[in-house]
Amino acid sequence: MATMQLKKYFSKLSLRHTIAMASVVAAMLLVLASCRKKFDEPPYNSGDPDITTNATIASVKKTFDNSGSASYTFTDSLVFSAIVISSDSAGNVYKTLYVEDSTGGMNIQIDASNLYSNYPKGMRVFVKMAGLSMNKYGGSYEIGQGFSSSRLVRIASSVMSDYIIAGSTGHVVAPVVFDKISSITDAYQSMLIQINDVQFSDVNAYYADSTKTIGYVSNTVTNCSGESAVVYTSSYASFAGTKVASGKGPITAIYVPYNTTKELILNDLNATASMTGARCGASTGTISSIADLRASYTGSDVNYSSGSVSGVVISNSANESTGNIRIVQEDNAAGILVYLPSSTTTYSVGDKVTINLAGSTLTSYNGELELKSATLTVTGTGATVTPLVTTLAAIVKAGSSWSTRLVSVPSLTVSTSST
Structure with missing residues (x-):
């Protein structure tokens, strides 16, 4: 009899333990499920918060303008919504959120970096103006939080979410x-x-x-x-x-x-990314030599978006003005003055070079053709150019068309004058 009661007792105890353990396991699964759900939630709200707006960017600007103050702090509970159009992910926008609604745009100064992680481009935000301040910097409206020595102070990162409330994402603002x-x-x-x-x-x-x-x-x-x-x-x-x-x-x-x-x-x-078309006044002909380059000039500046020509350096800044480099075709049929005033590279006489035309401009300076904003690549050294043997009369007759060609005038007498 005692044995049967003992078995019944342990049977009841096991049942209670089983129920208790099942409850514990269920609770643990619920906790784990809750943690997993929270972890898997998207980083931004899928919808807008339940906030009523009573202002626009235009009306907020008007309130500031009507205040007559250059440094104004809002006390009225004005709230506007707008779409974020900026991103600091590339590091060019610094501690600033640019937002836009149908009435205009606004610059919001925030003392925080990586704003794109909290307010990505395309997010709708709700801005509560009570307690925020506004001024104009260089003529542009800015929102911040208070002033220091009459200068607008950025909204502190610790309270930015109190004033700028994140909403729905994925909005596209057409420029x-x-x-x-x-x-x-x-x-x-x-x-x-x-x-x-x-x-x-x-x-x-x-x-x-x-x-x-x-x-x-x-x-x-x-x-x-x-x-x-x-x-x-x-x-x-x-x-x-x-x-x-x-x-x-x-x-x-x-x-x-x-x-x-x-x-x-x-x-x-x-x-x-789409700035890939032909530049203003760009040459449409094929440029394969310095002679072609000179022929492309018809009286007004010519801009080149691509192409290259080659030649040999026959004169440089050692005996000319700083930045002047004269280059001729290897056959000496044509030459060009290349002007590179900011170049830190020294190009020596006899250097074989490729003139990269992309972004360069051919112009006339004091009656001489000059190529500006080109880039040079040295492809060899020690090249020689056979000069054109000619006379002074022929040079005078050719005029600027022979500019930068290498010439030789035999039996030339040079005289000096004291006057």
């Missing part, structure tokens, strides 16, 4: 398209714009200074009508050491005017 640079006004500040048919003035320039000796570099872009804007690039950008686009085409950028200068900020190199 405002301009065919004329002169048509861009301050009304488009801090907005994404596209300027068609522009080219960098100096195709041998780099976007910025990769050595970081200087913090920012300005490169001018122009259209074929001579209108211009400035591409302003940080030397900390990942593409600082990249040469600017060599062709003509559309550029997409954030428009940030500074006083009277039309400045453009690039998010990344996709902004200039």
Whole structure:
């Protein structure tokens, strides 16, 4: 009897243990499932928060303008929503969030890096203005948090999510398209714009200074009508050491005017990826020799987007003005003056060189054809050129058409005068 009761007791105990263990296991699975669900959640909200907006970028600017103050802090509970159009992932946009709604664009200063991880391009954000401040820097509206010595202070990273609330992602903002640079006004500040048919003035320039000796570099872009804007690039950008686009085409950028200068900020190199067309006034003929190069000039500047010619150096800055390098075809049929004032390379007489024409311009300077902004590659040394044996009368008759050819005039007498 005692044995049967003992068995019954242990049977009940085992059942209770089984139920308890099952409960523990279920709880653990629930915890693990909860952890897994939280870990697998997307980093951004899939929808917008339940926030009511009562303002726009335009109305916020108007409130500032009507305040009559150059340094204004908002007290009213104004809230606007806008789409992020900037990204600091390439390092060119620094501690700034550019946002845009249907009424305009805004520059929000935030004391944080890697903003793209919290507010990626294409995200809708909700900006609560109460407690935030505004001023104008170089004519552009900026939002921050308070002032120090009349200068706007960036919003602290510890509270940025209190003022700028993340919303839905994947929104696409189409740039405002301009065919004329002169048509861009301050009304488009801090907005994404596209300027068609522009080219960098100096195709041998780099976007910025990769050595970081200087913090920012300005490169001018122009259209074929001579209108211009400035591409302003940080030397900390990942593409600082990249040469600017060599062709003509559309550029997409954030428009940030500074006083009277039309400045453009690039998010990344996709902004200039389509600048591959023929440059303004580009030569359409085939250039295969220095003679072809000279023949392509018909009275106005000629720009080259591609091509190369070869020749031999017959004179350099050792006996001419700094930057002057004279190069002739190996057969001495034609020559050209190449002007490279910023070159740190010394080219010696007898060097065989390839003249890379991409981005160069053929112009007339004091009646002589001159090639600017070309690049030279030395392919050999010690080359000799047979001079053209001629007379002074023939040289005078040929005029500038023989410019930079190597000539020899036998039995020439040189006299000097004291007057």
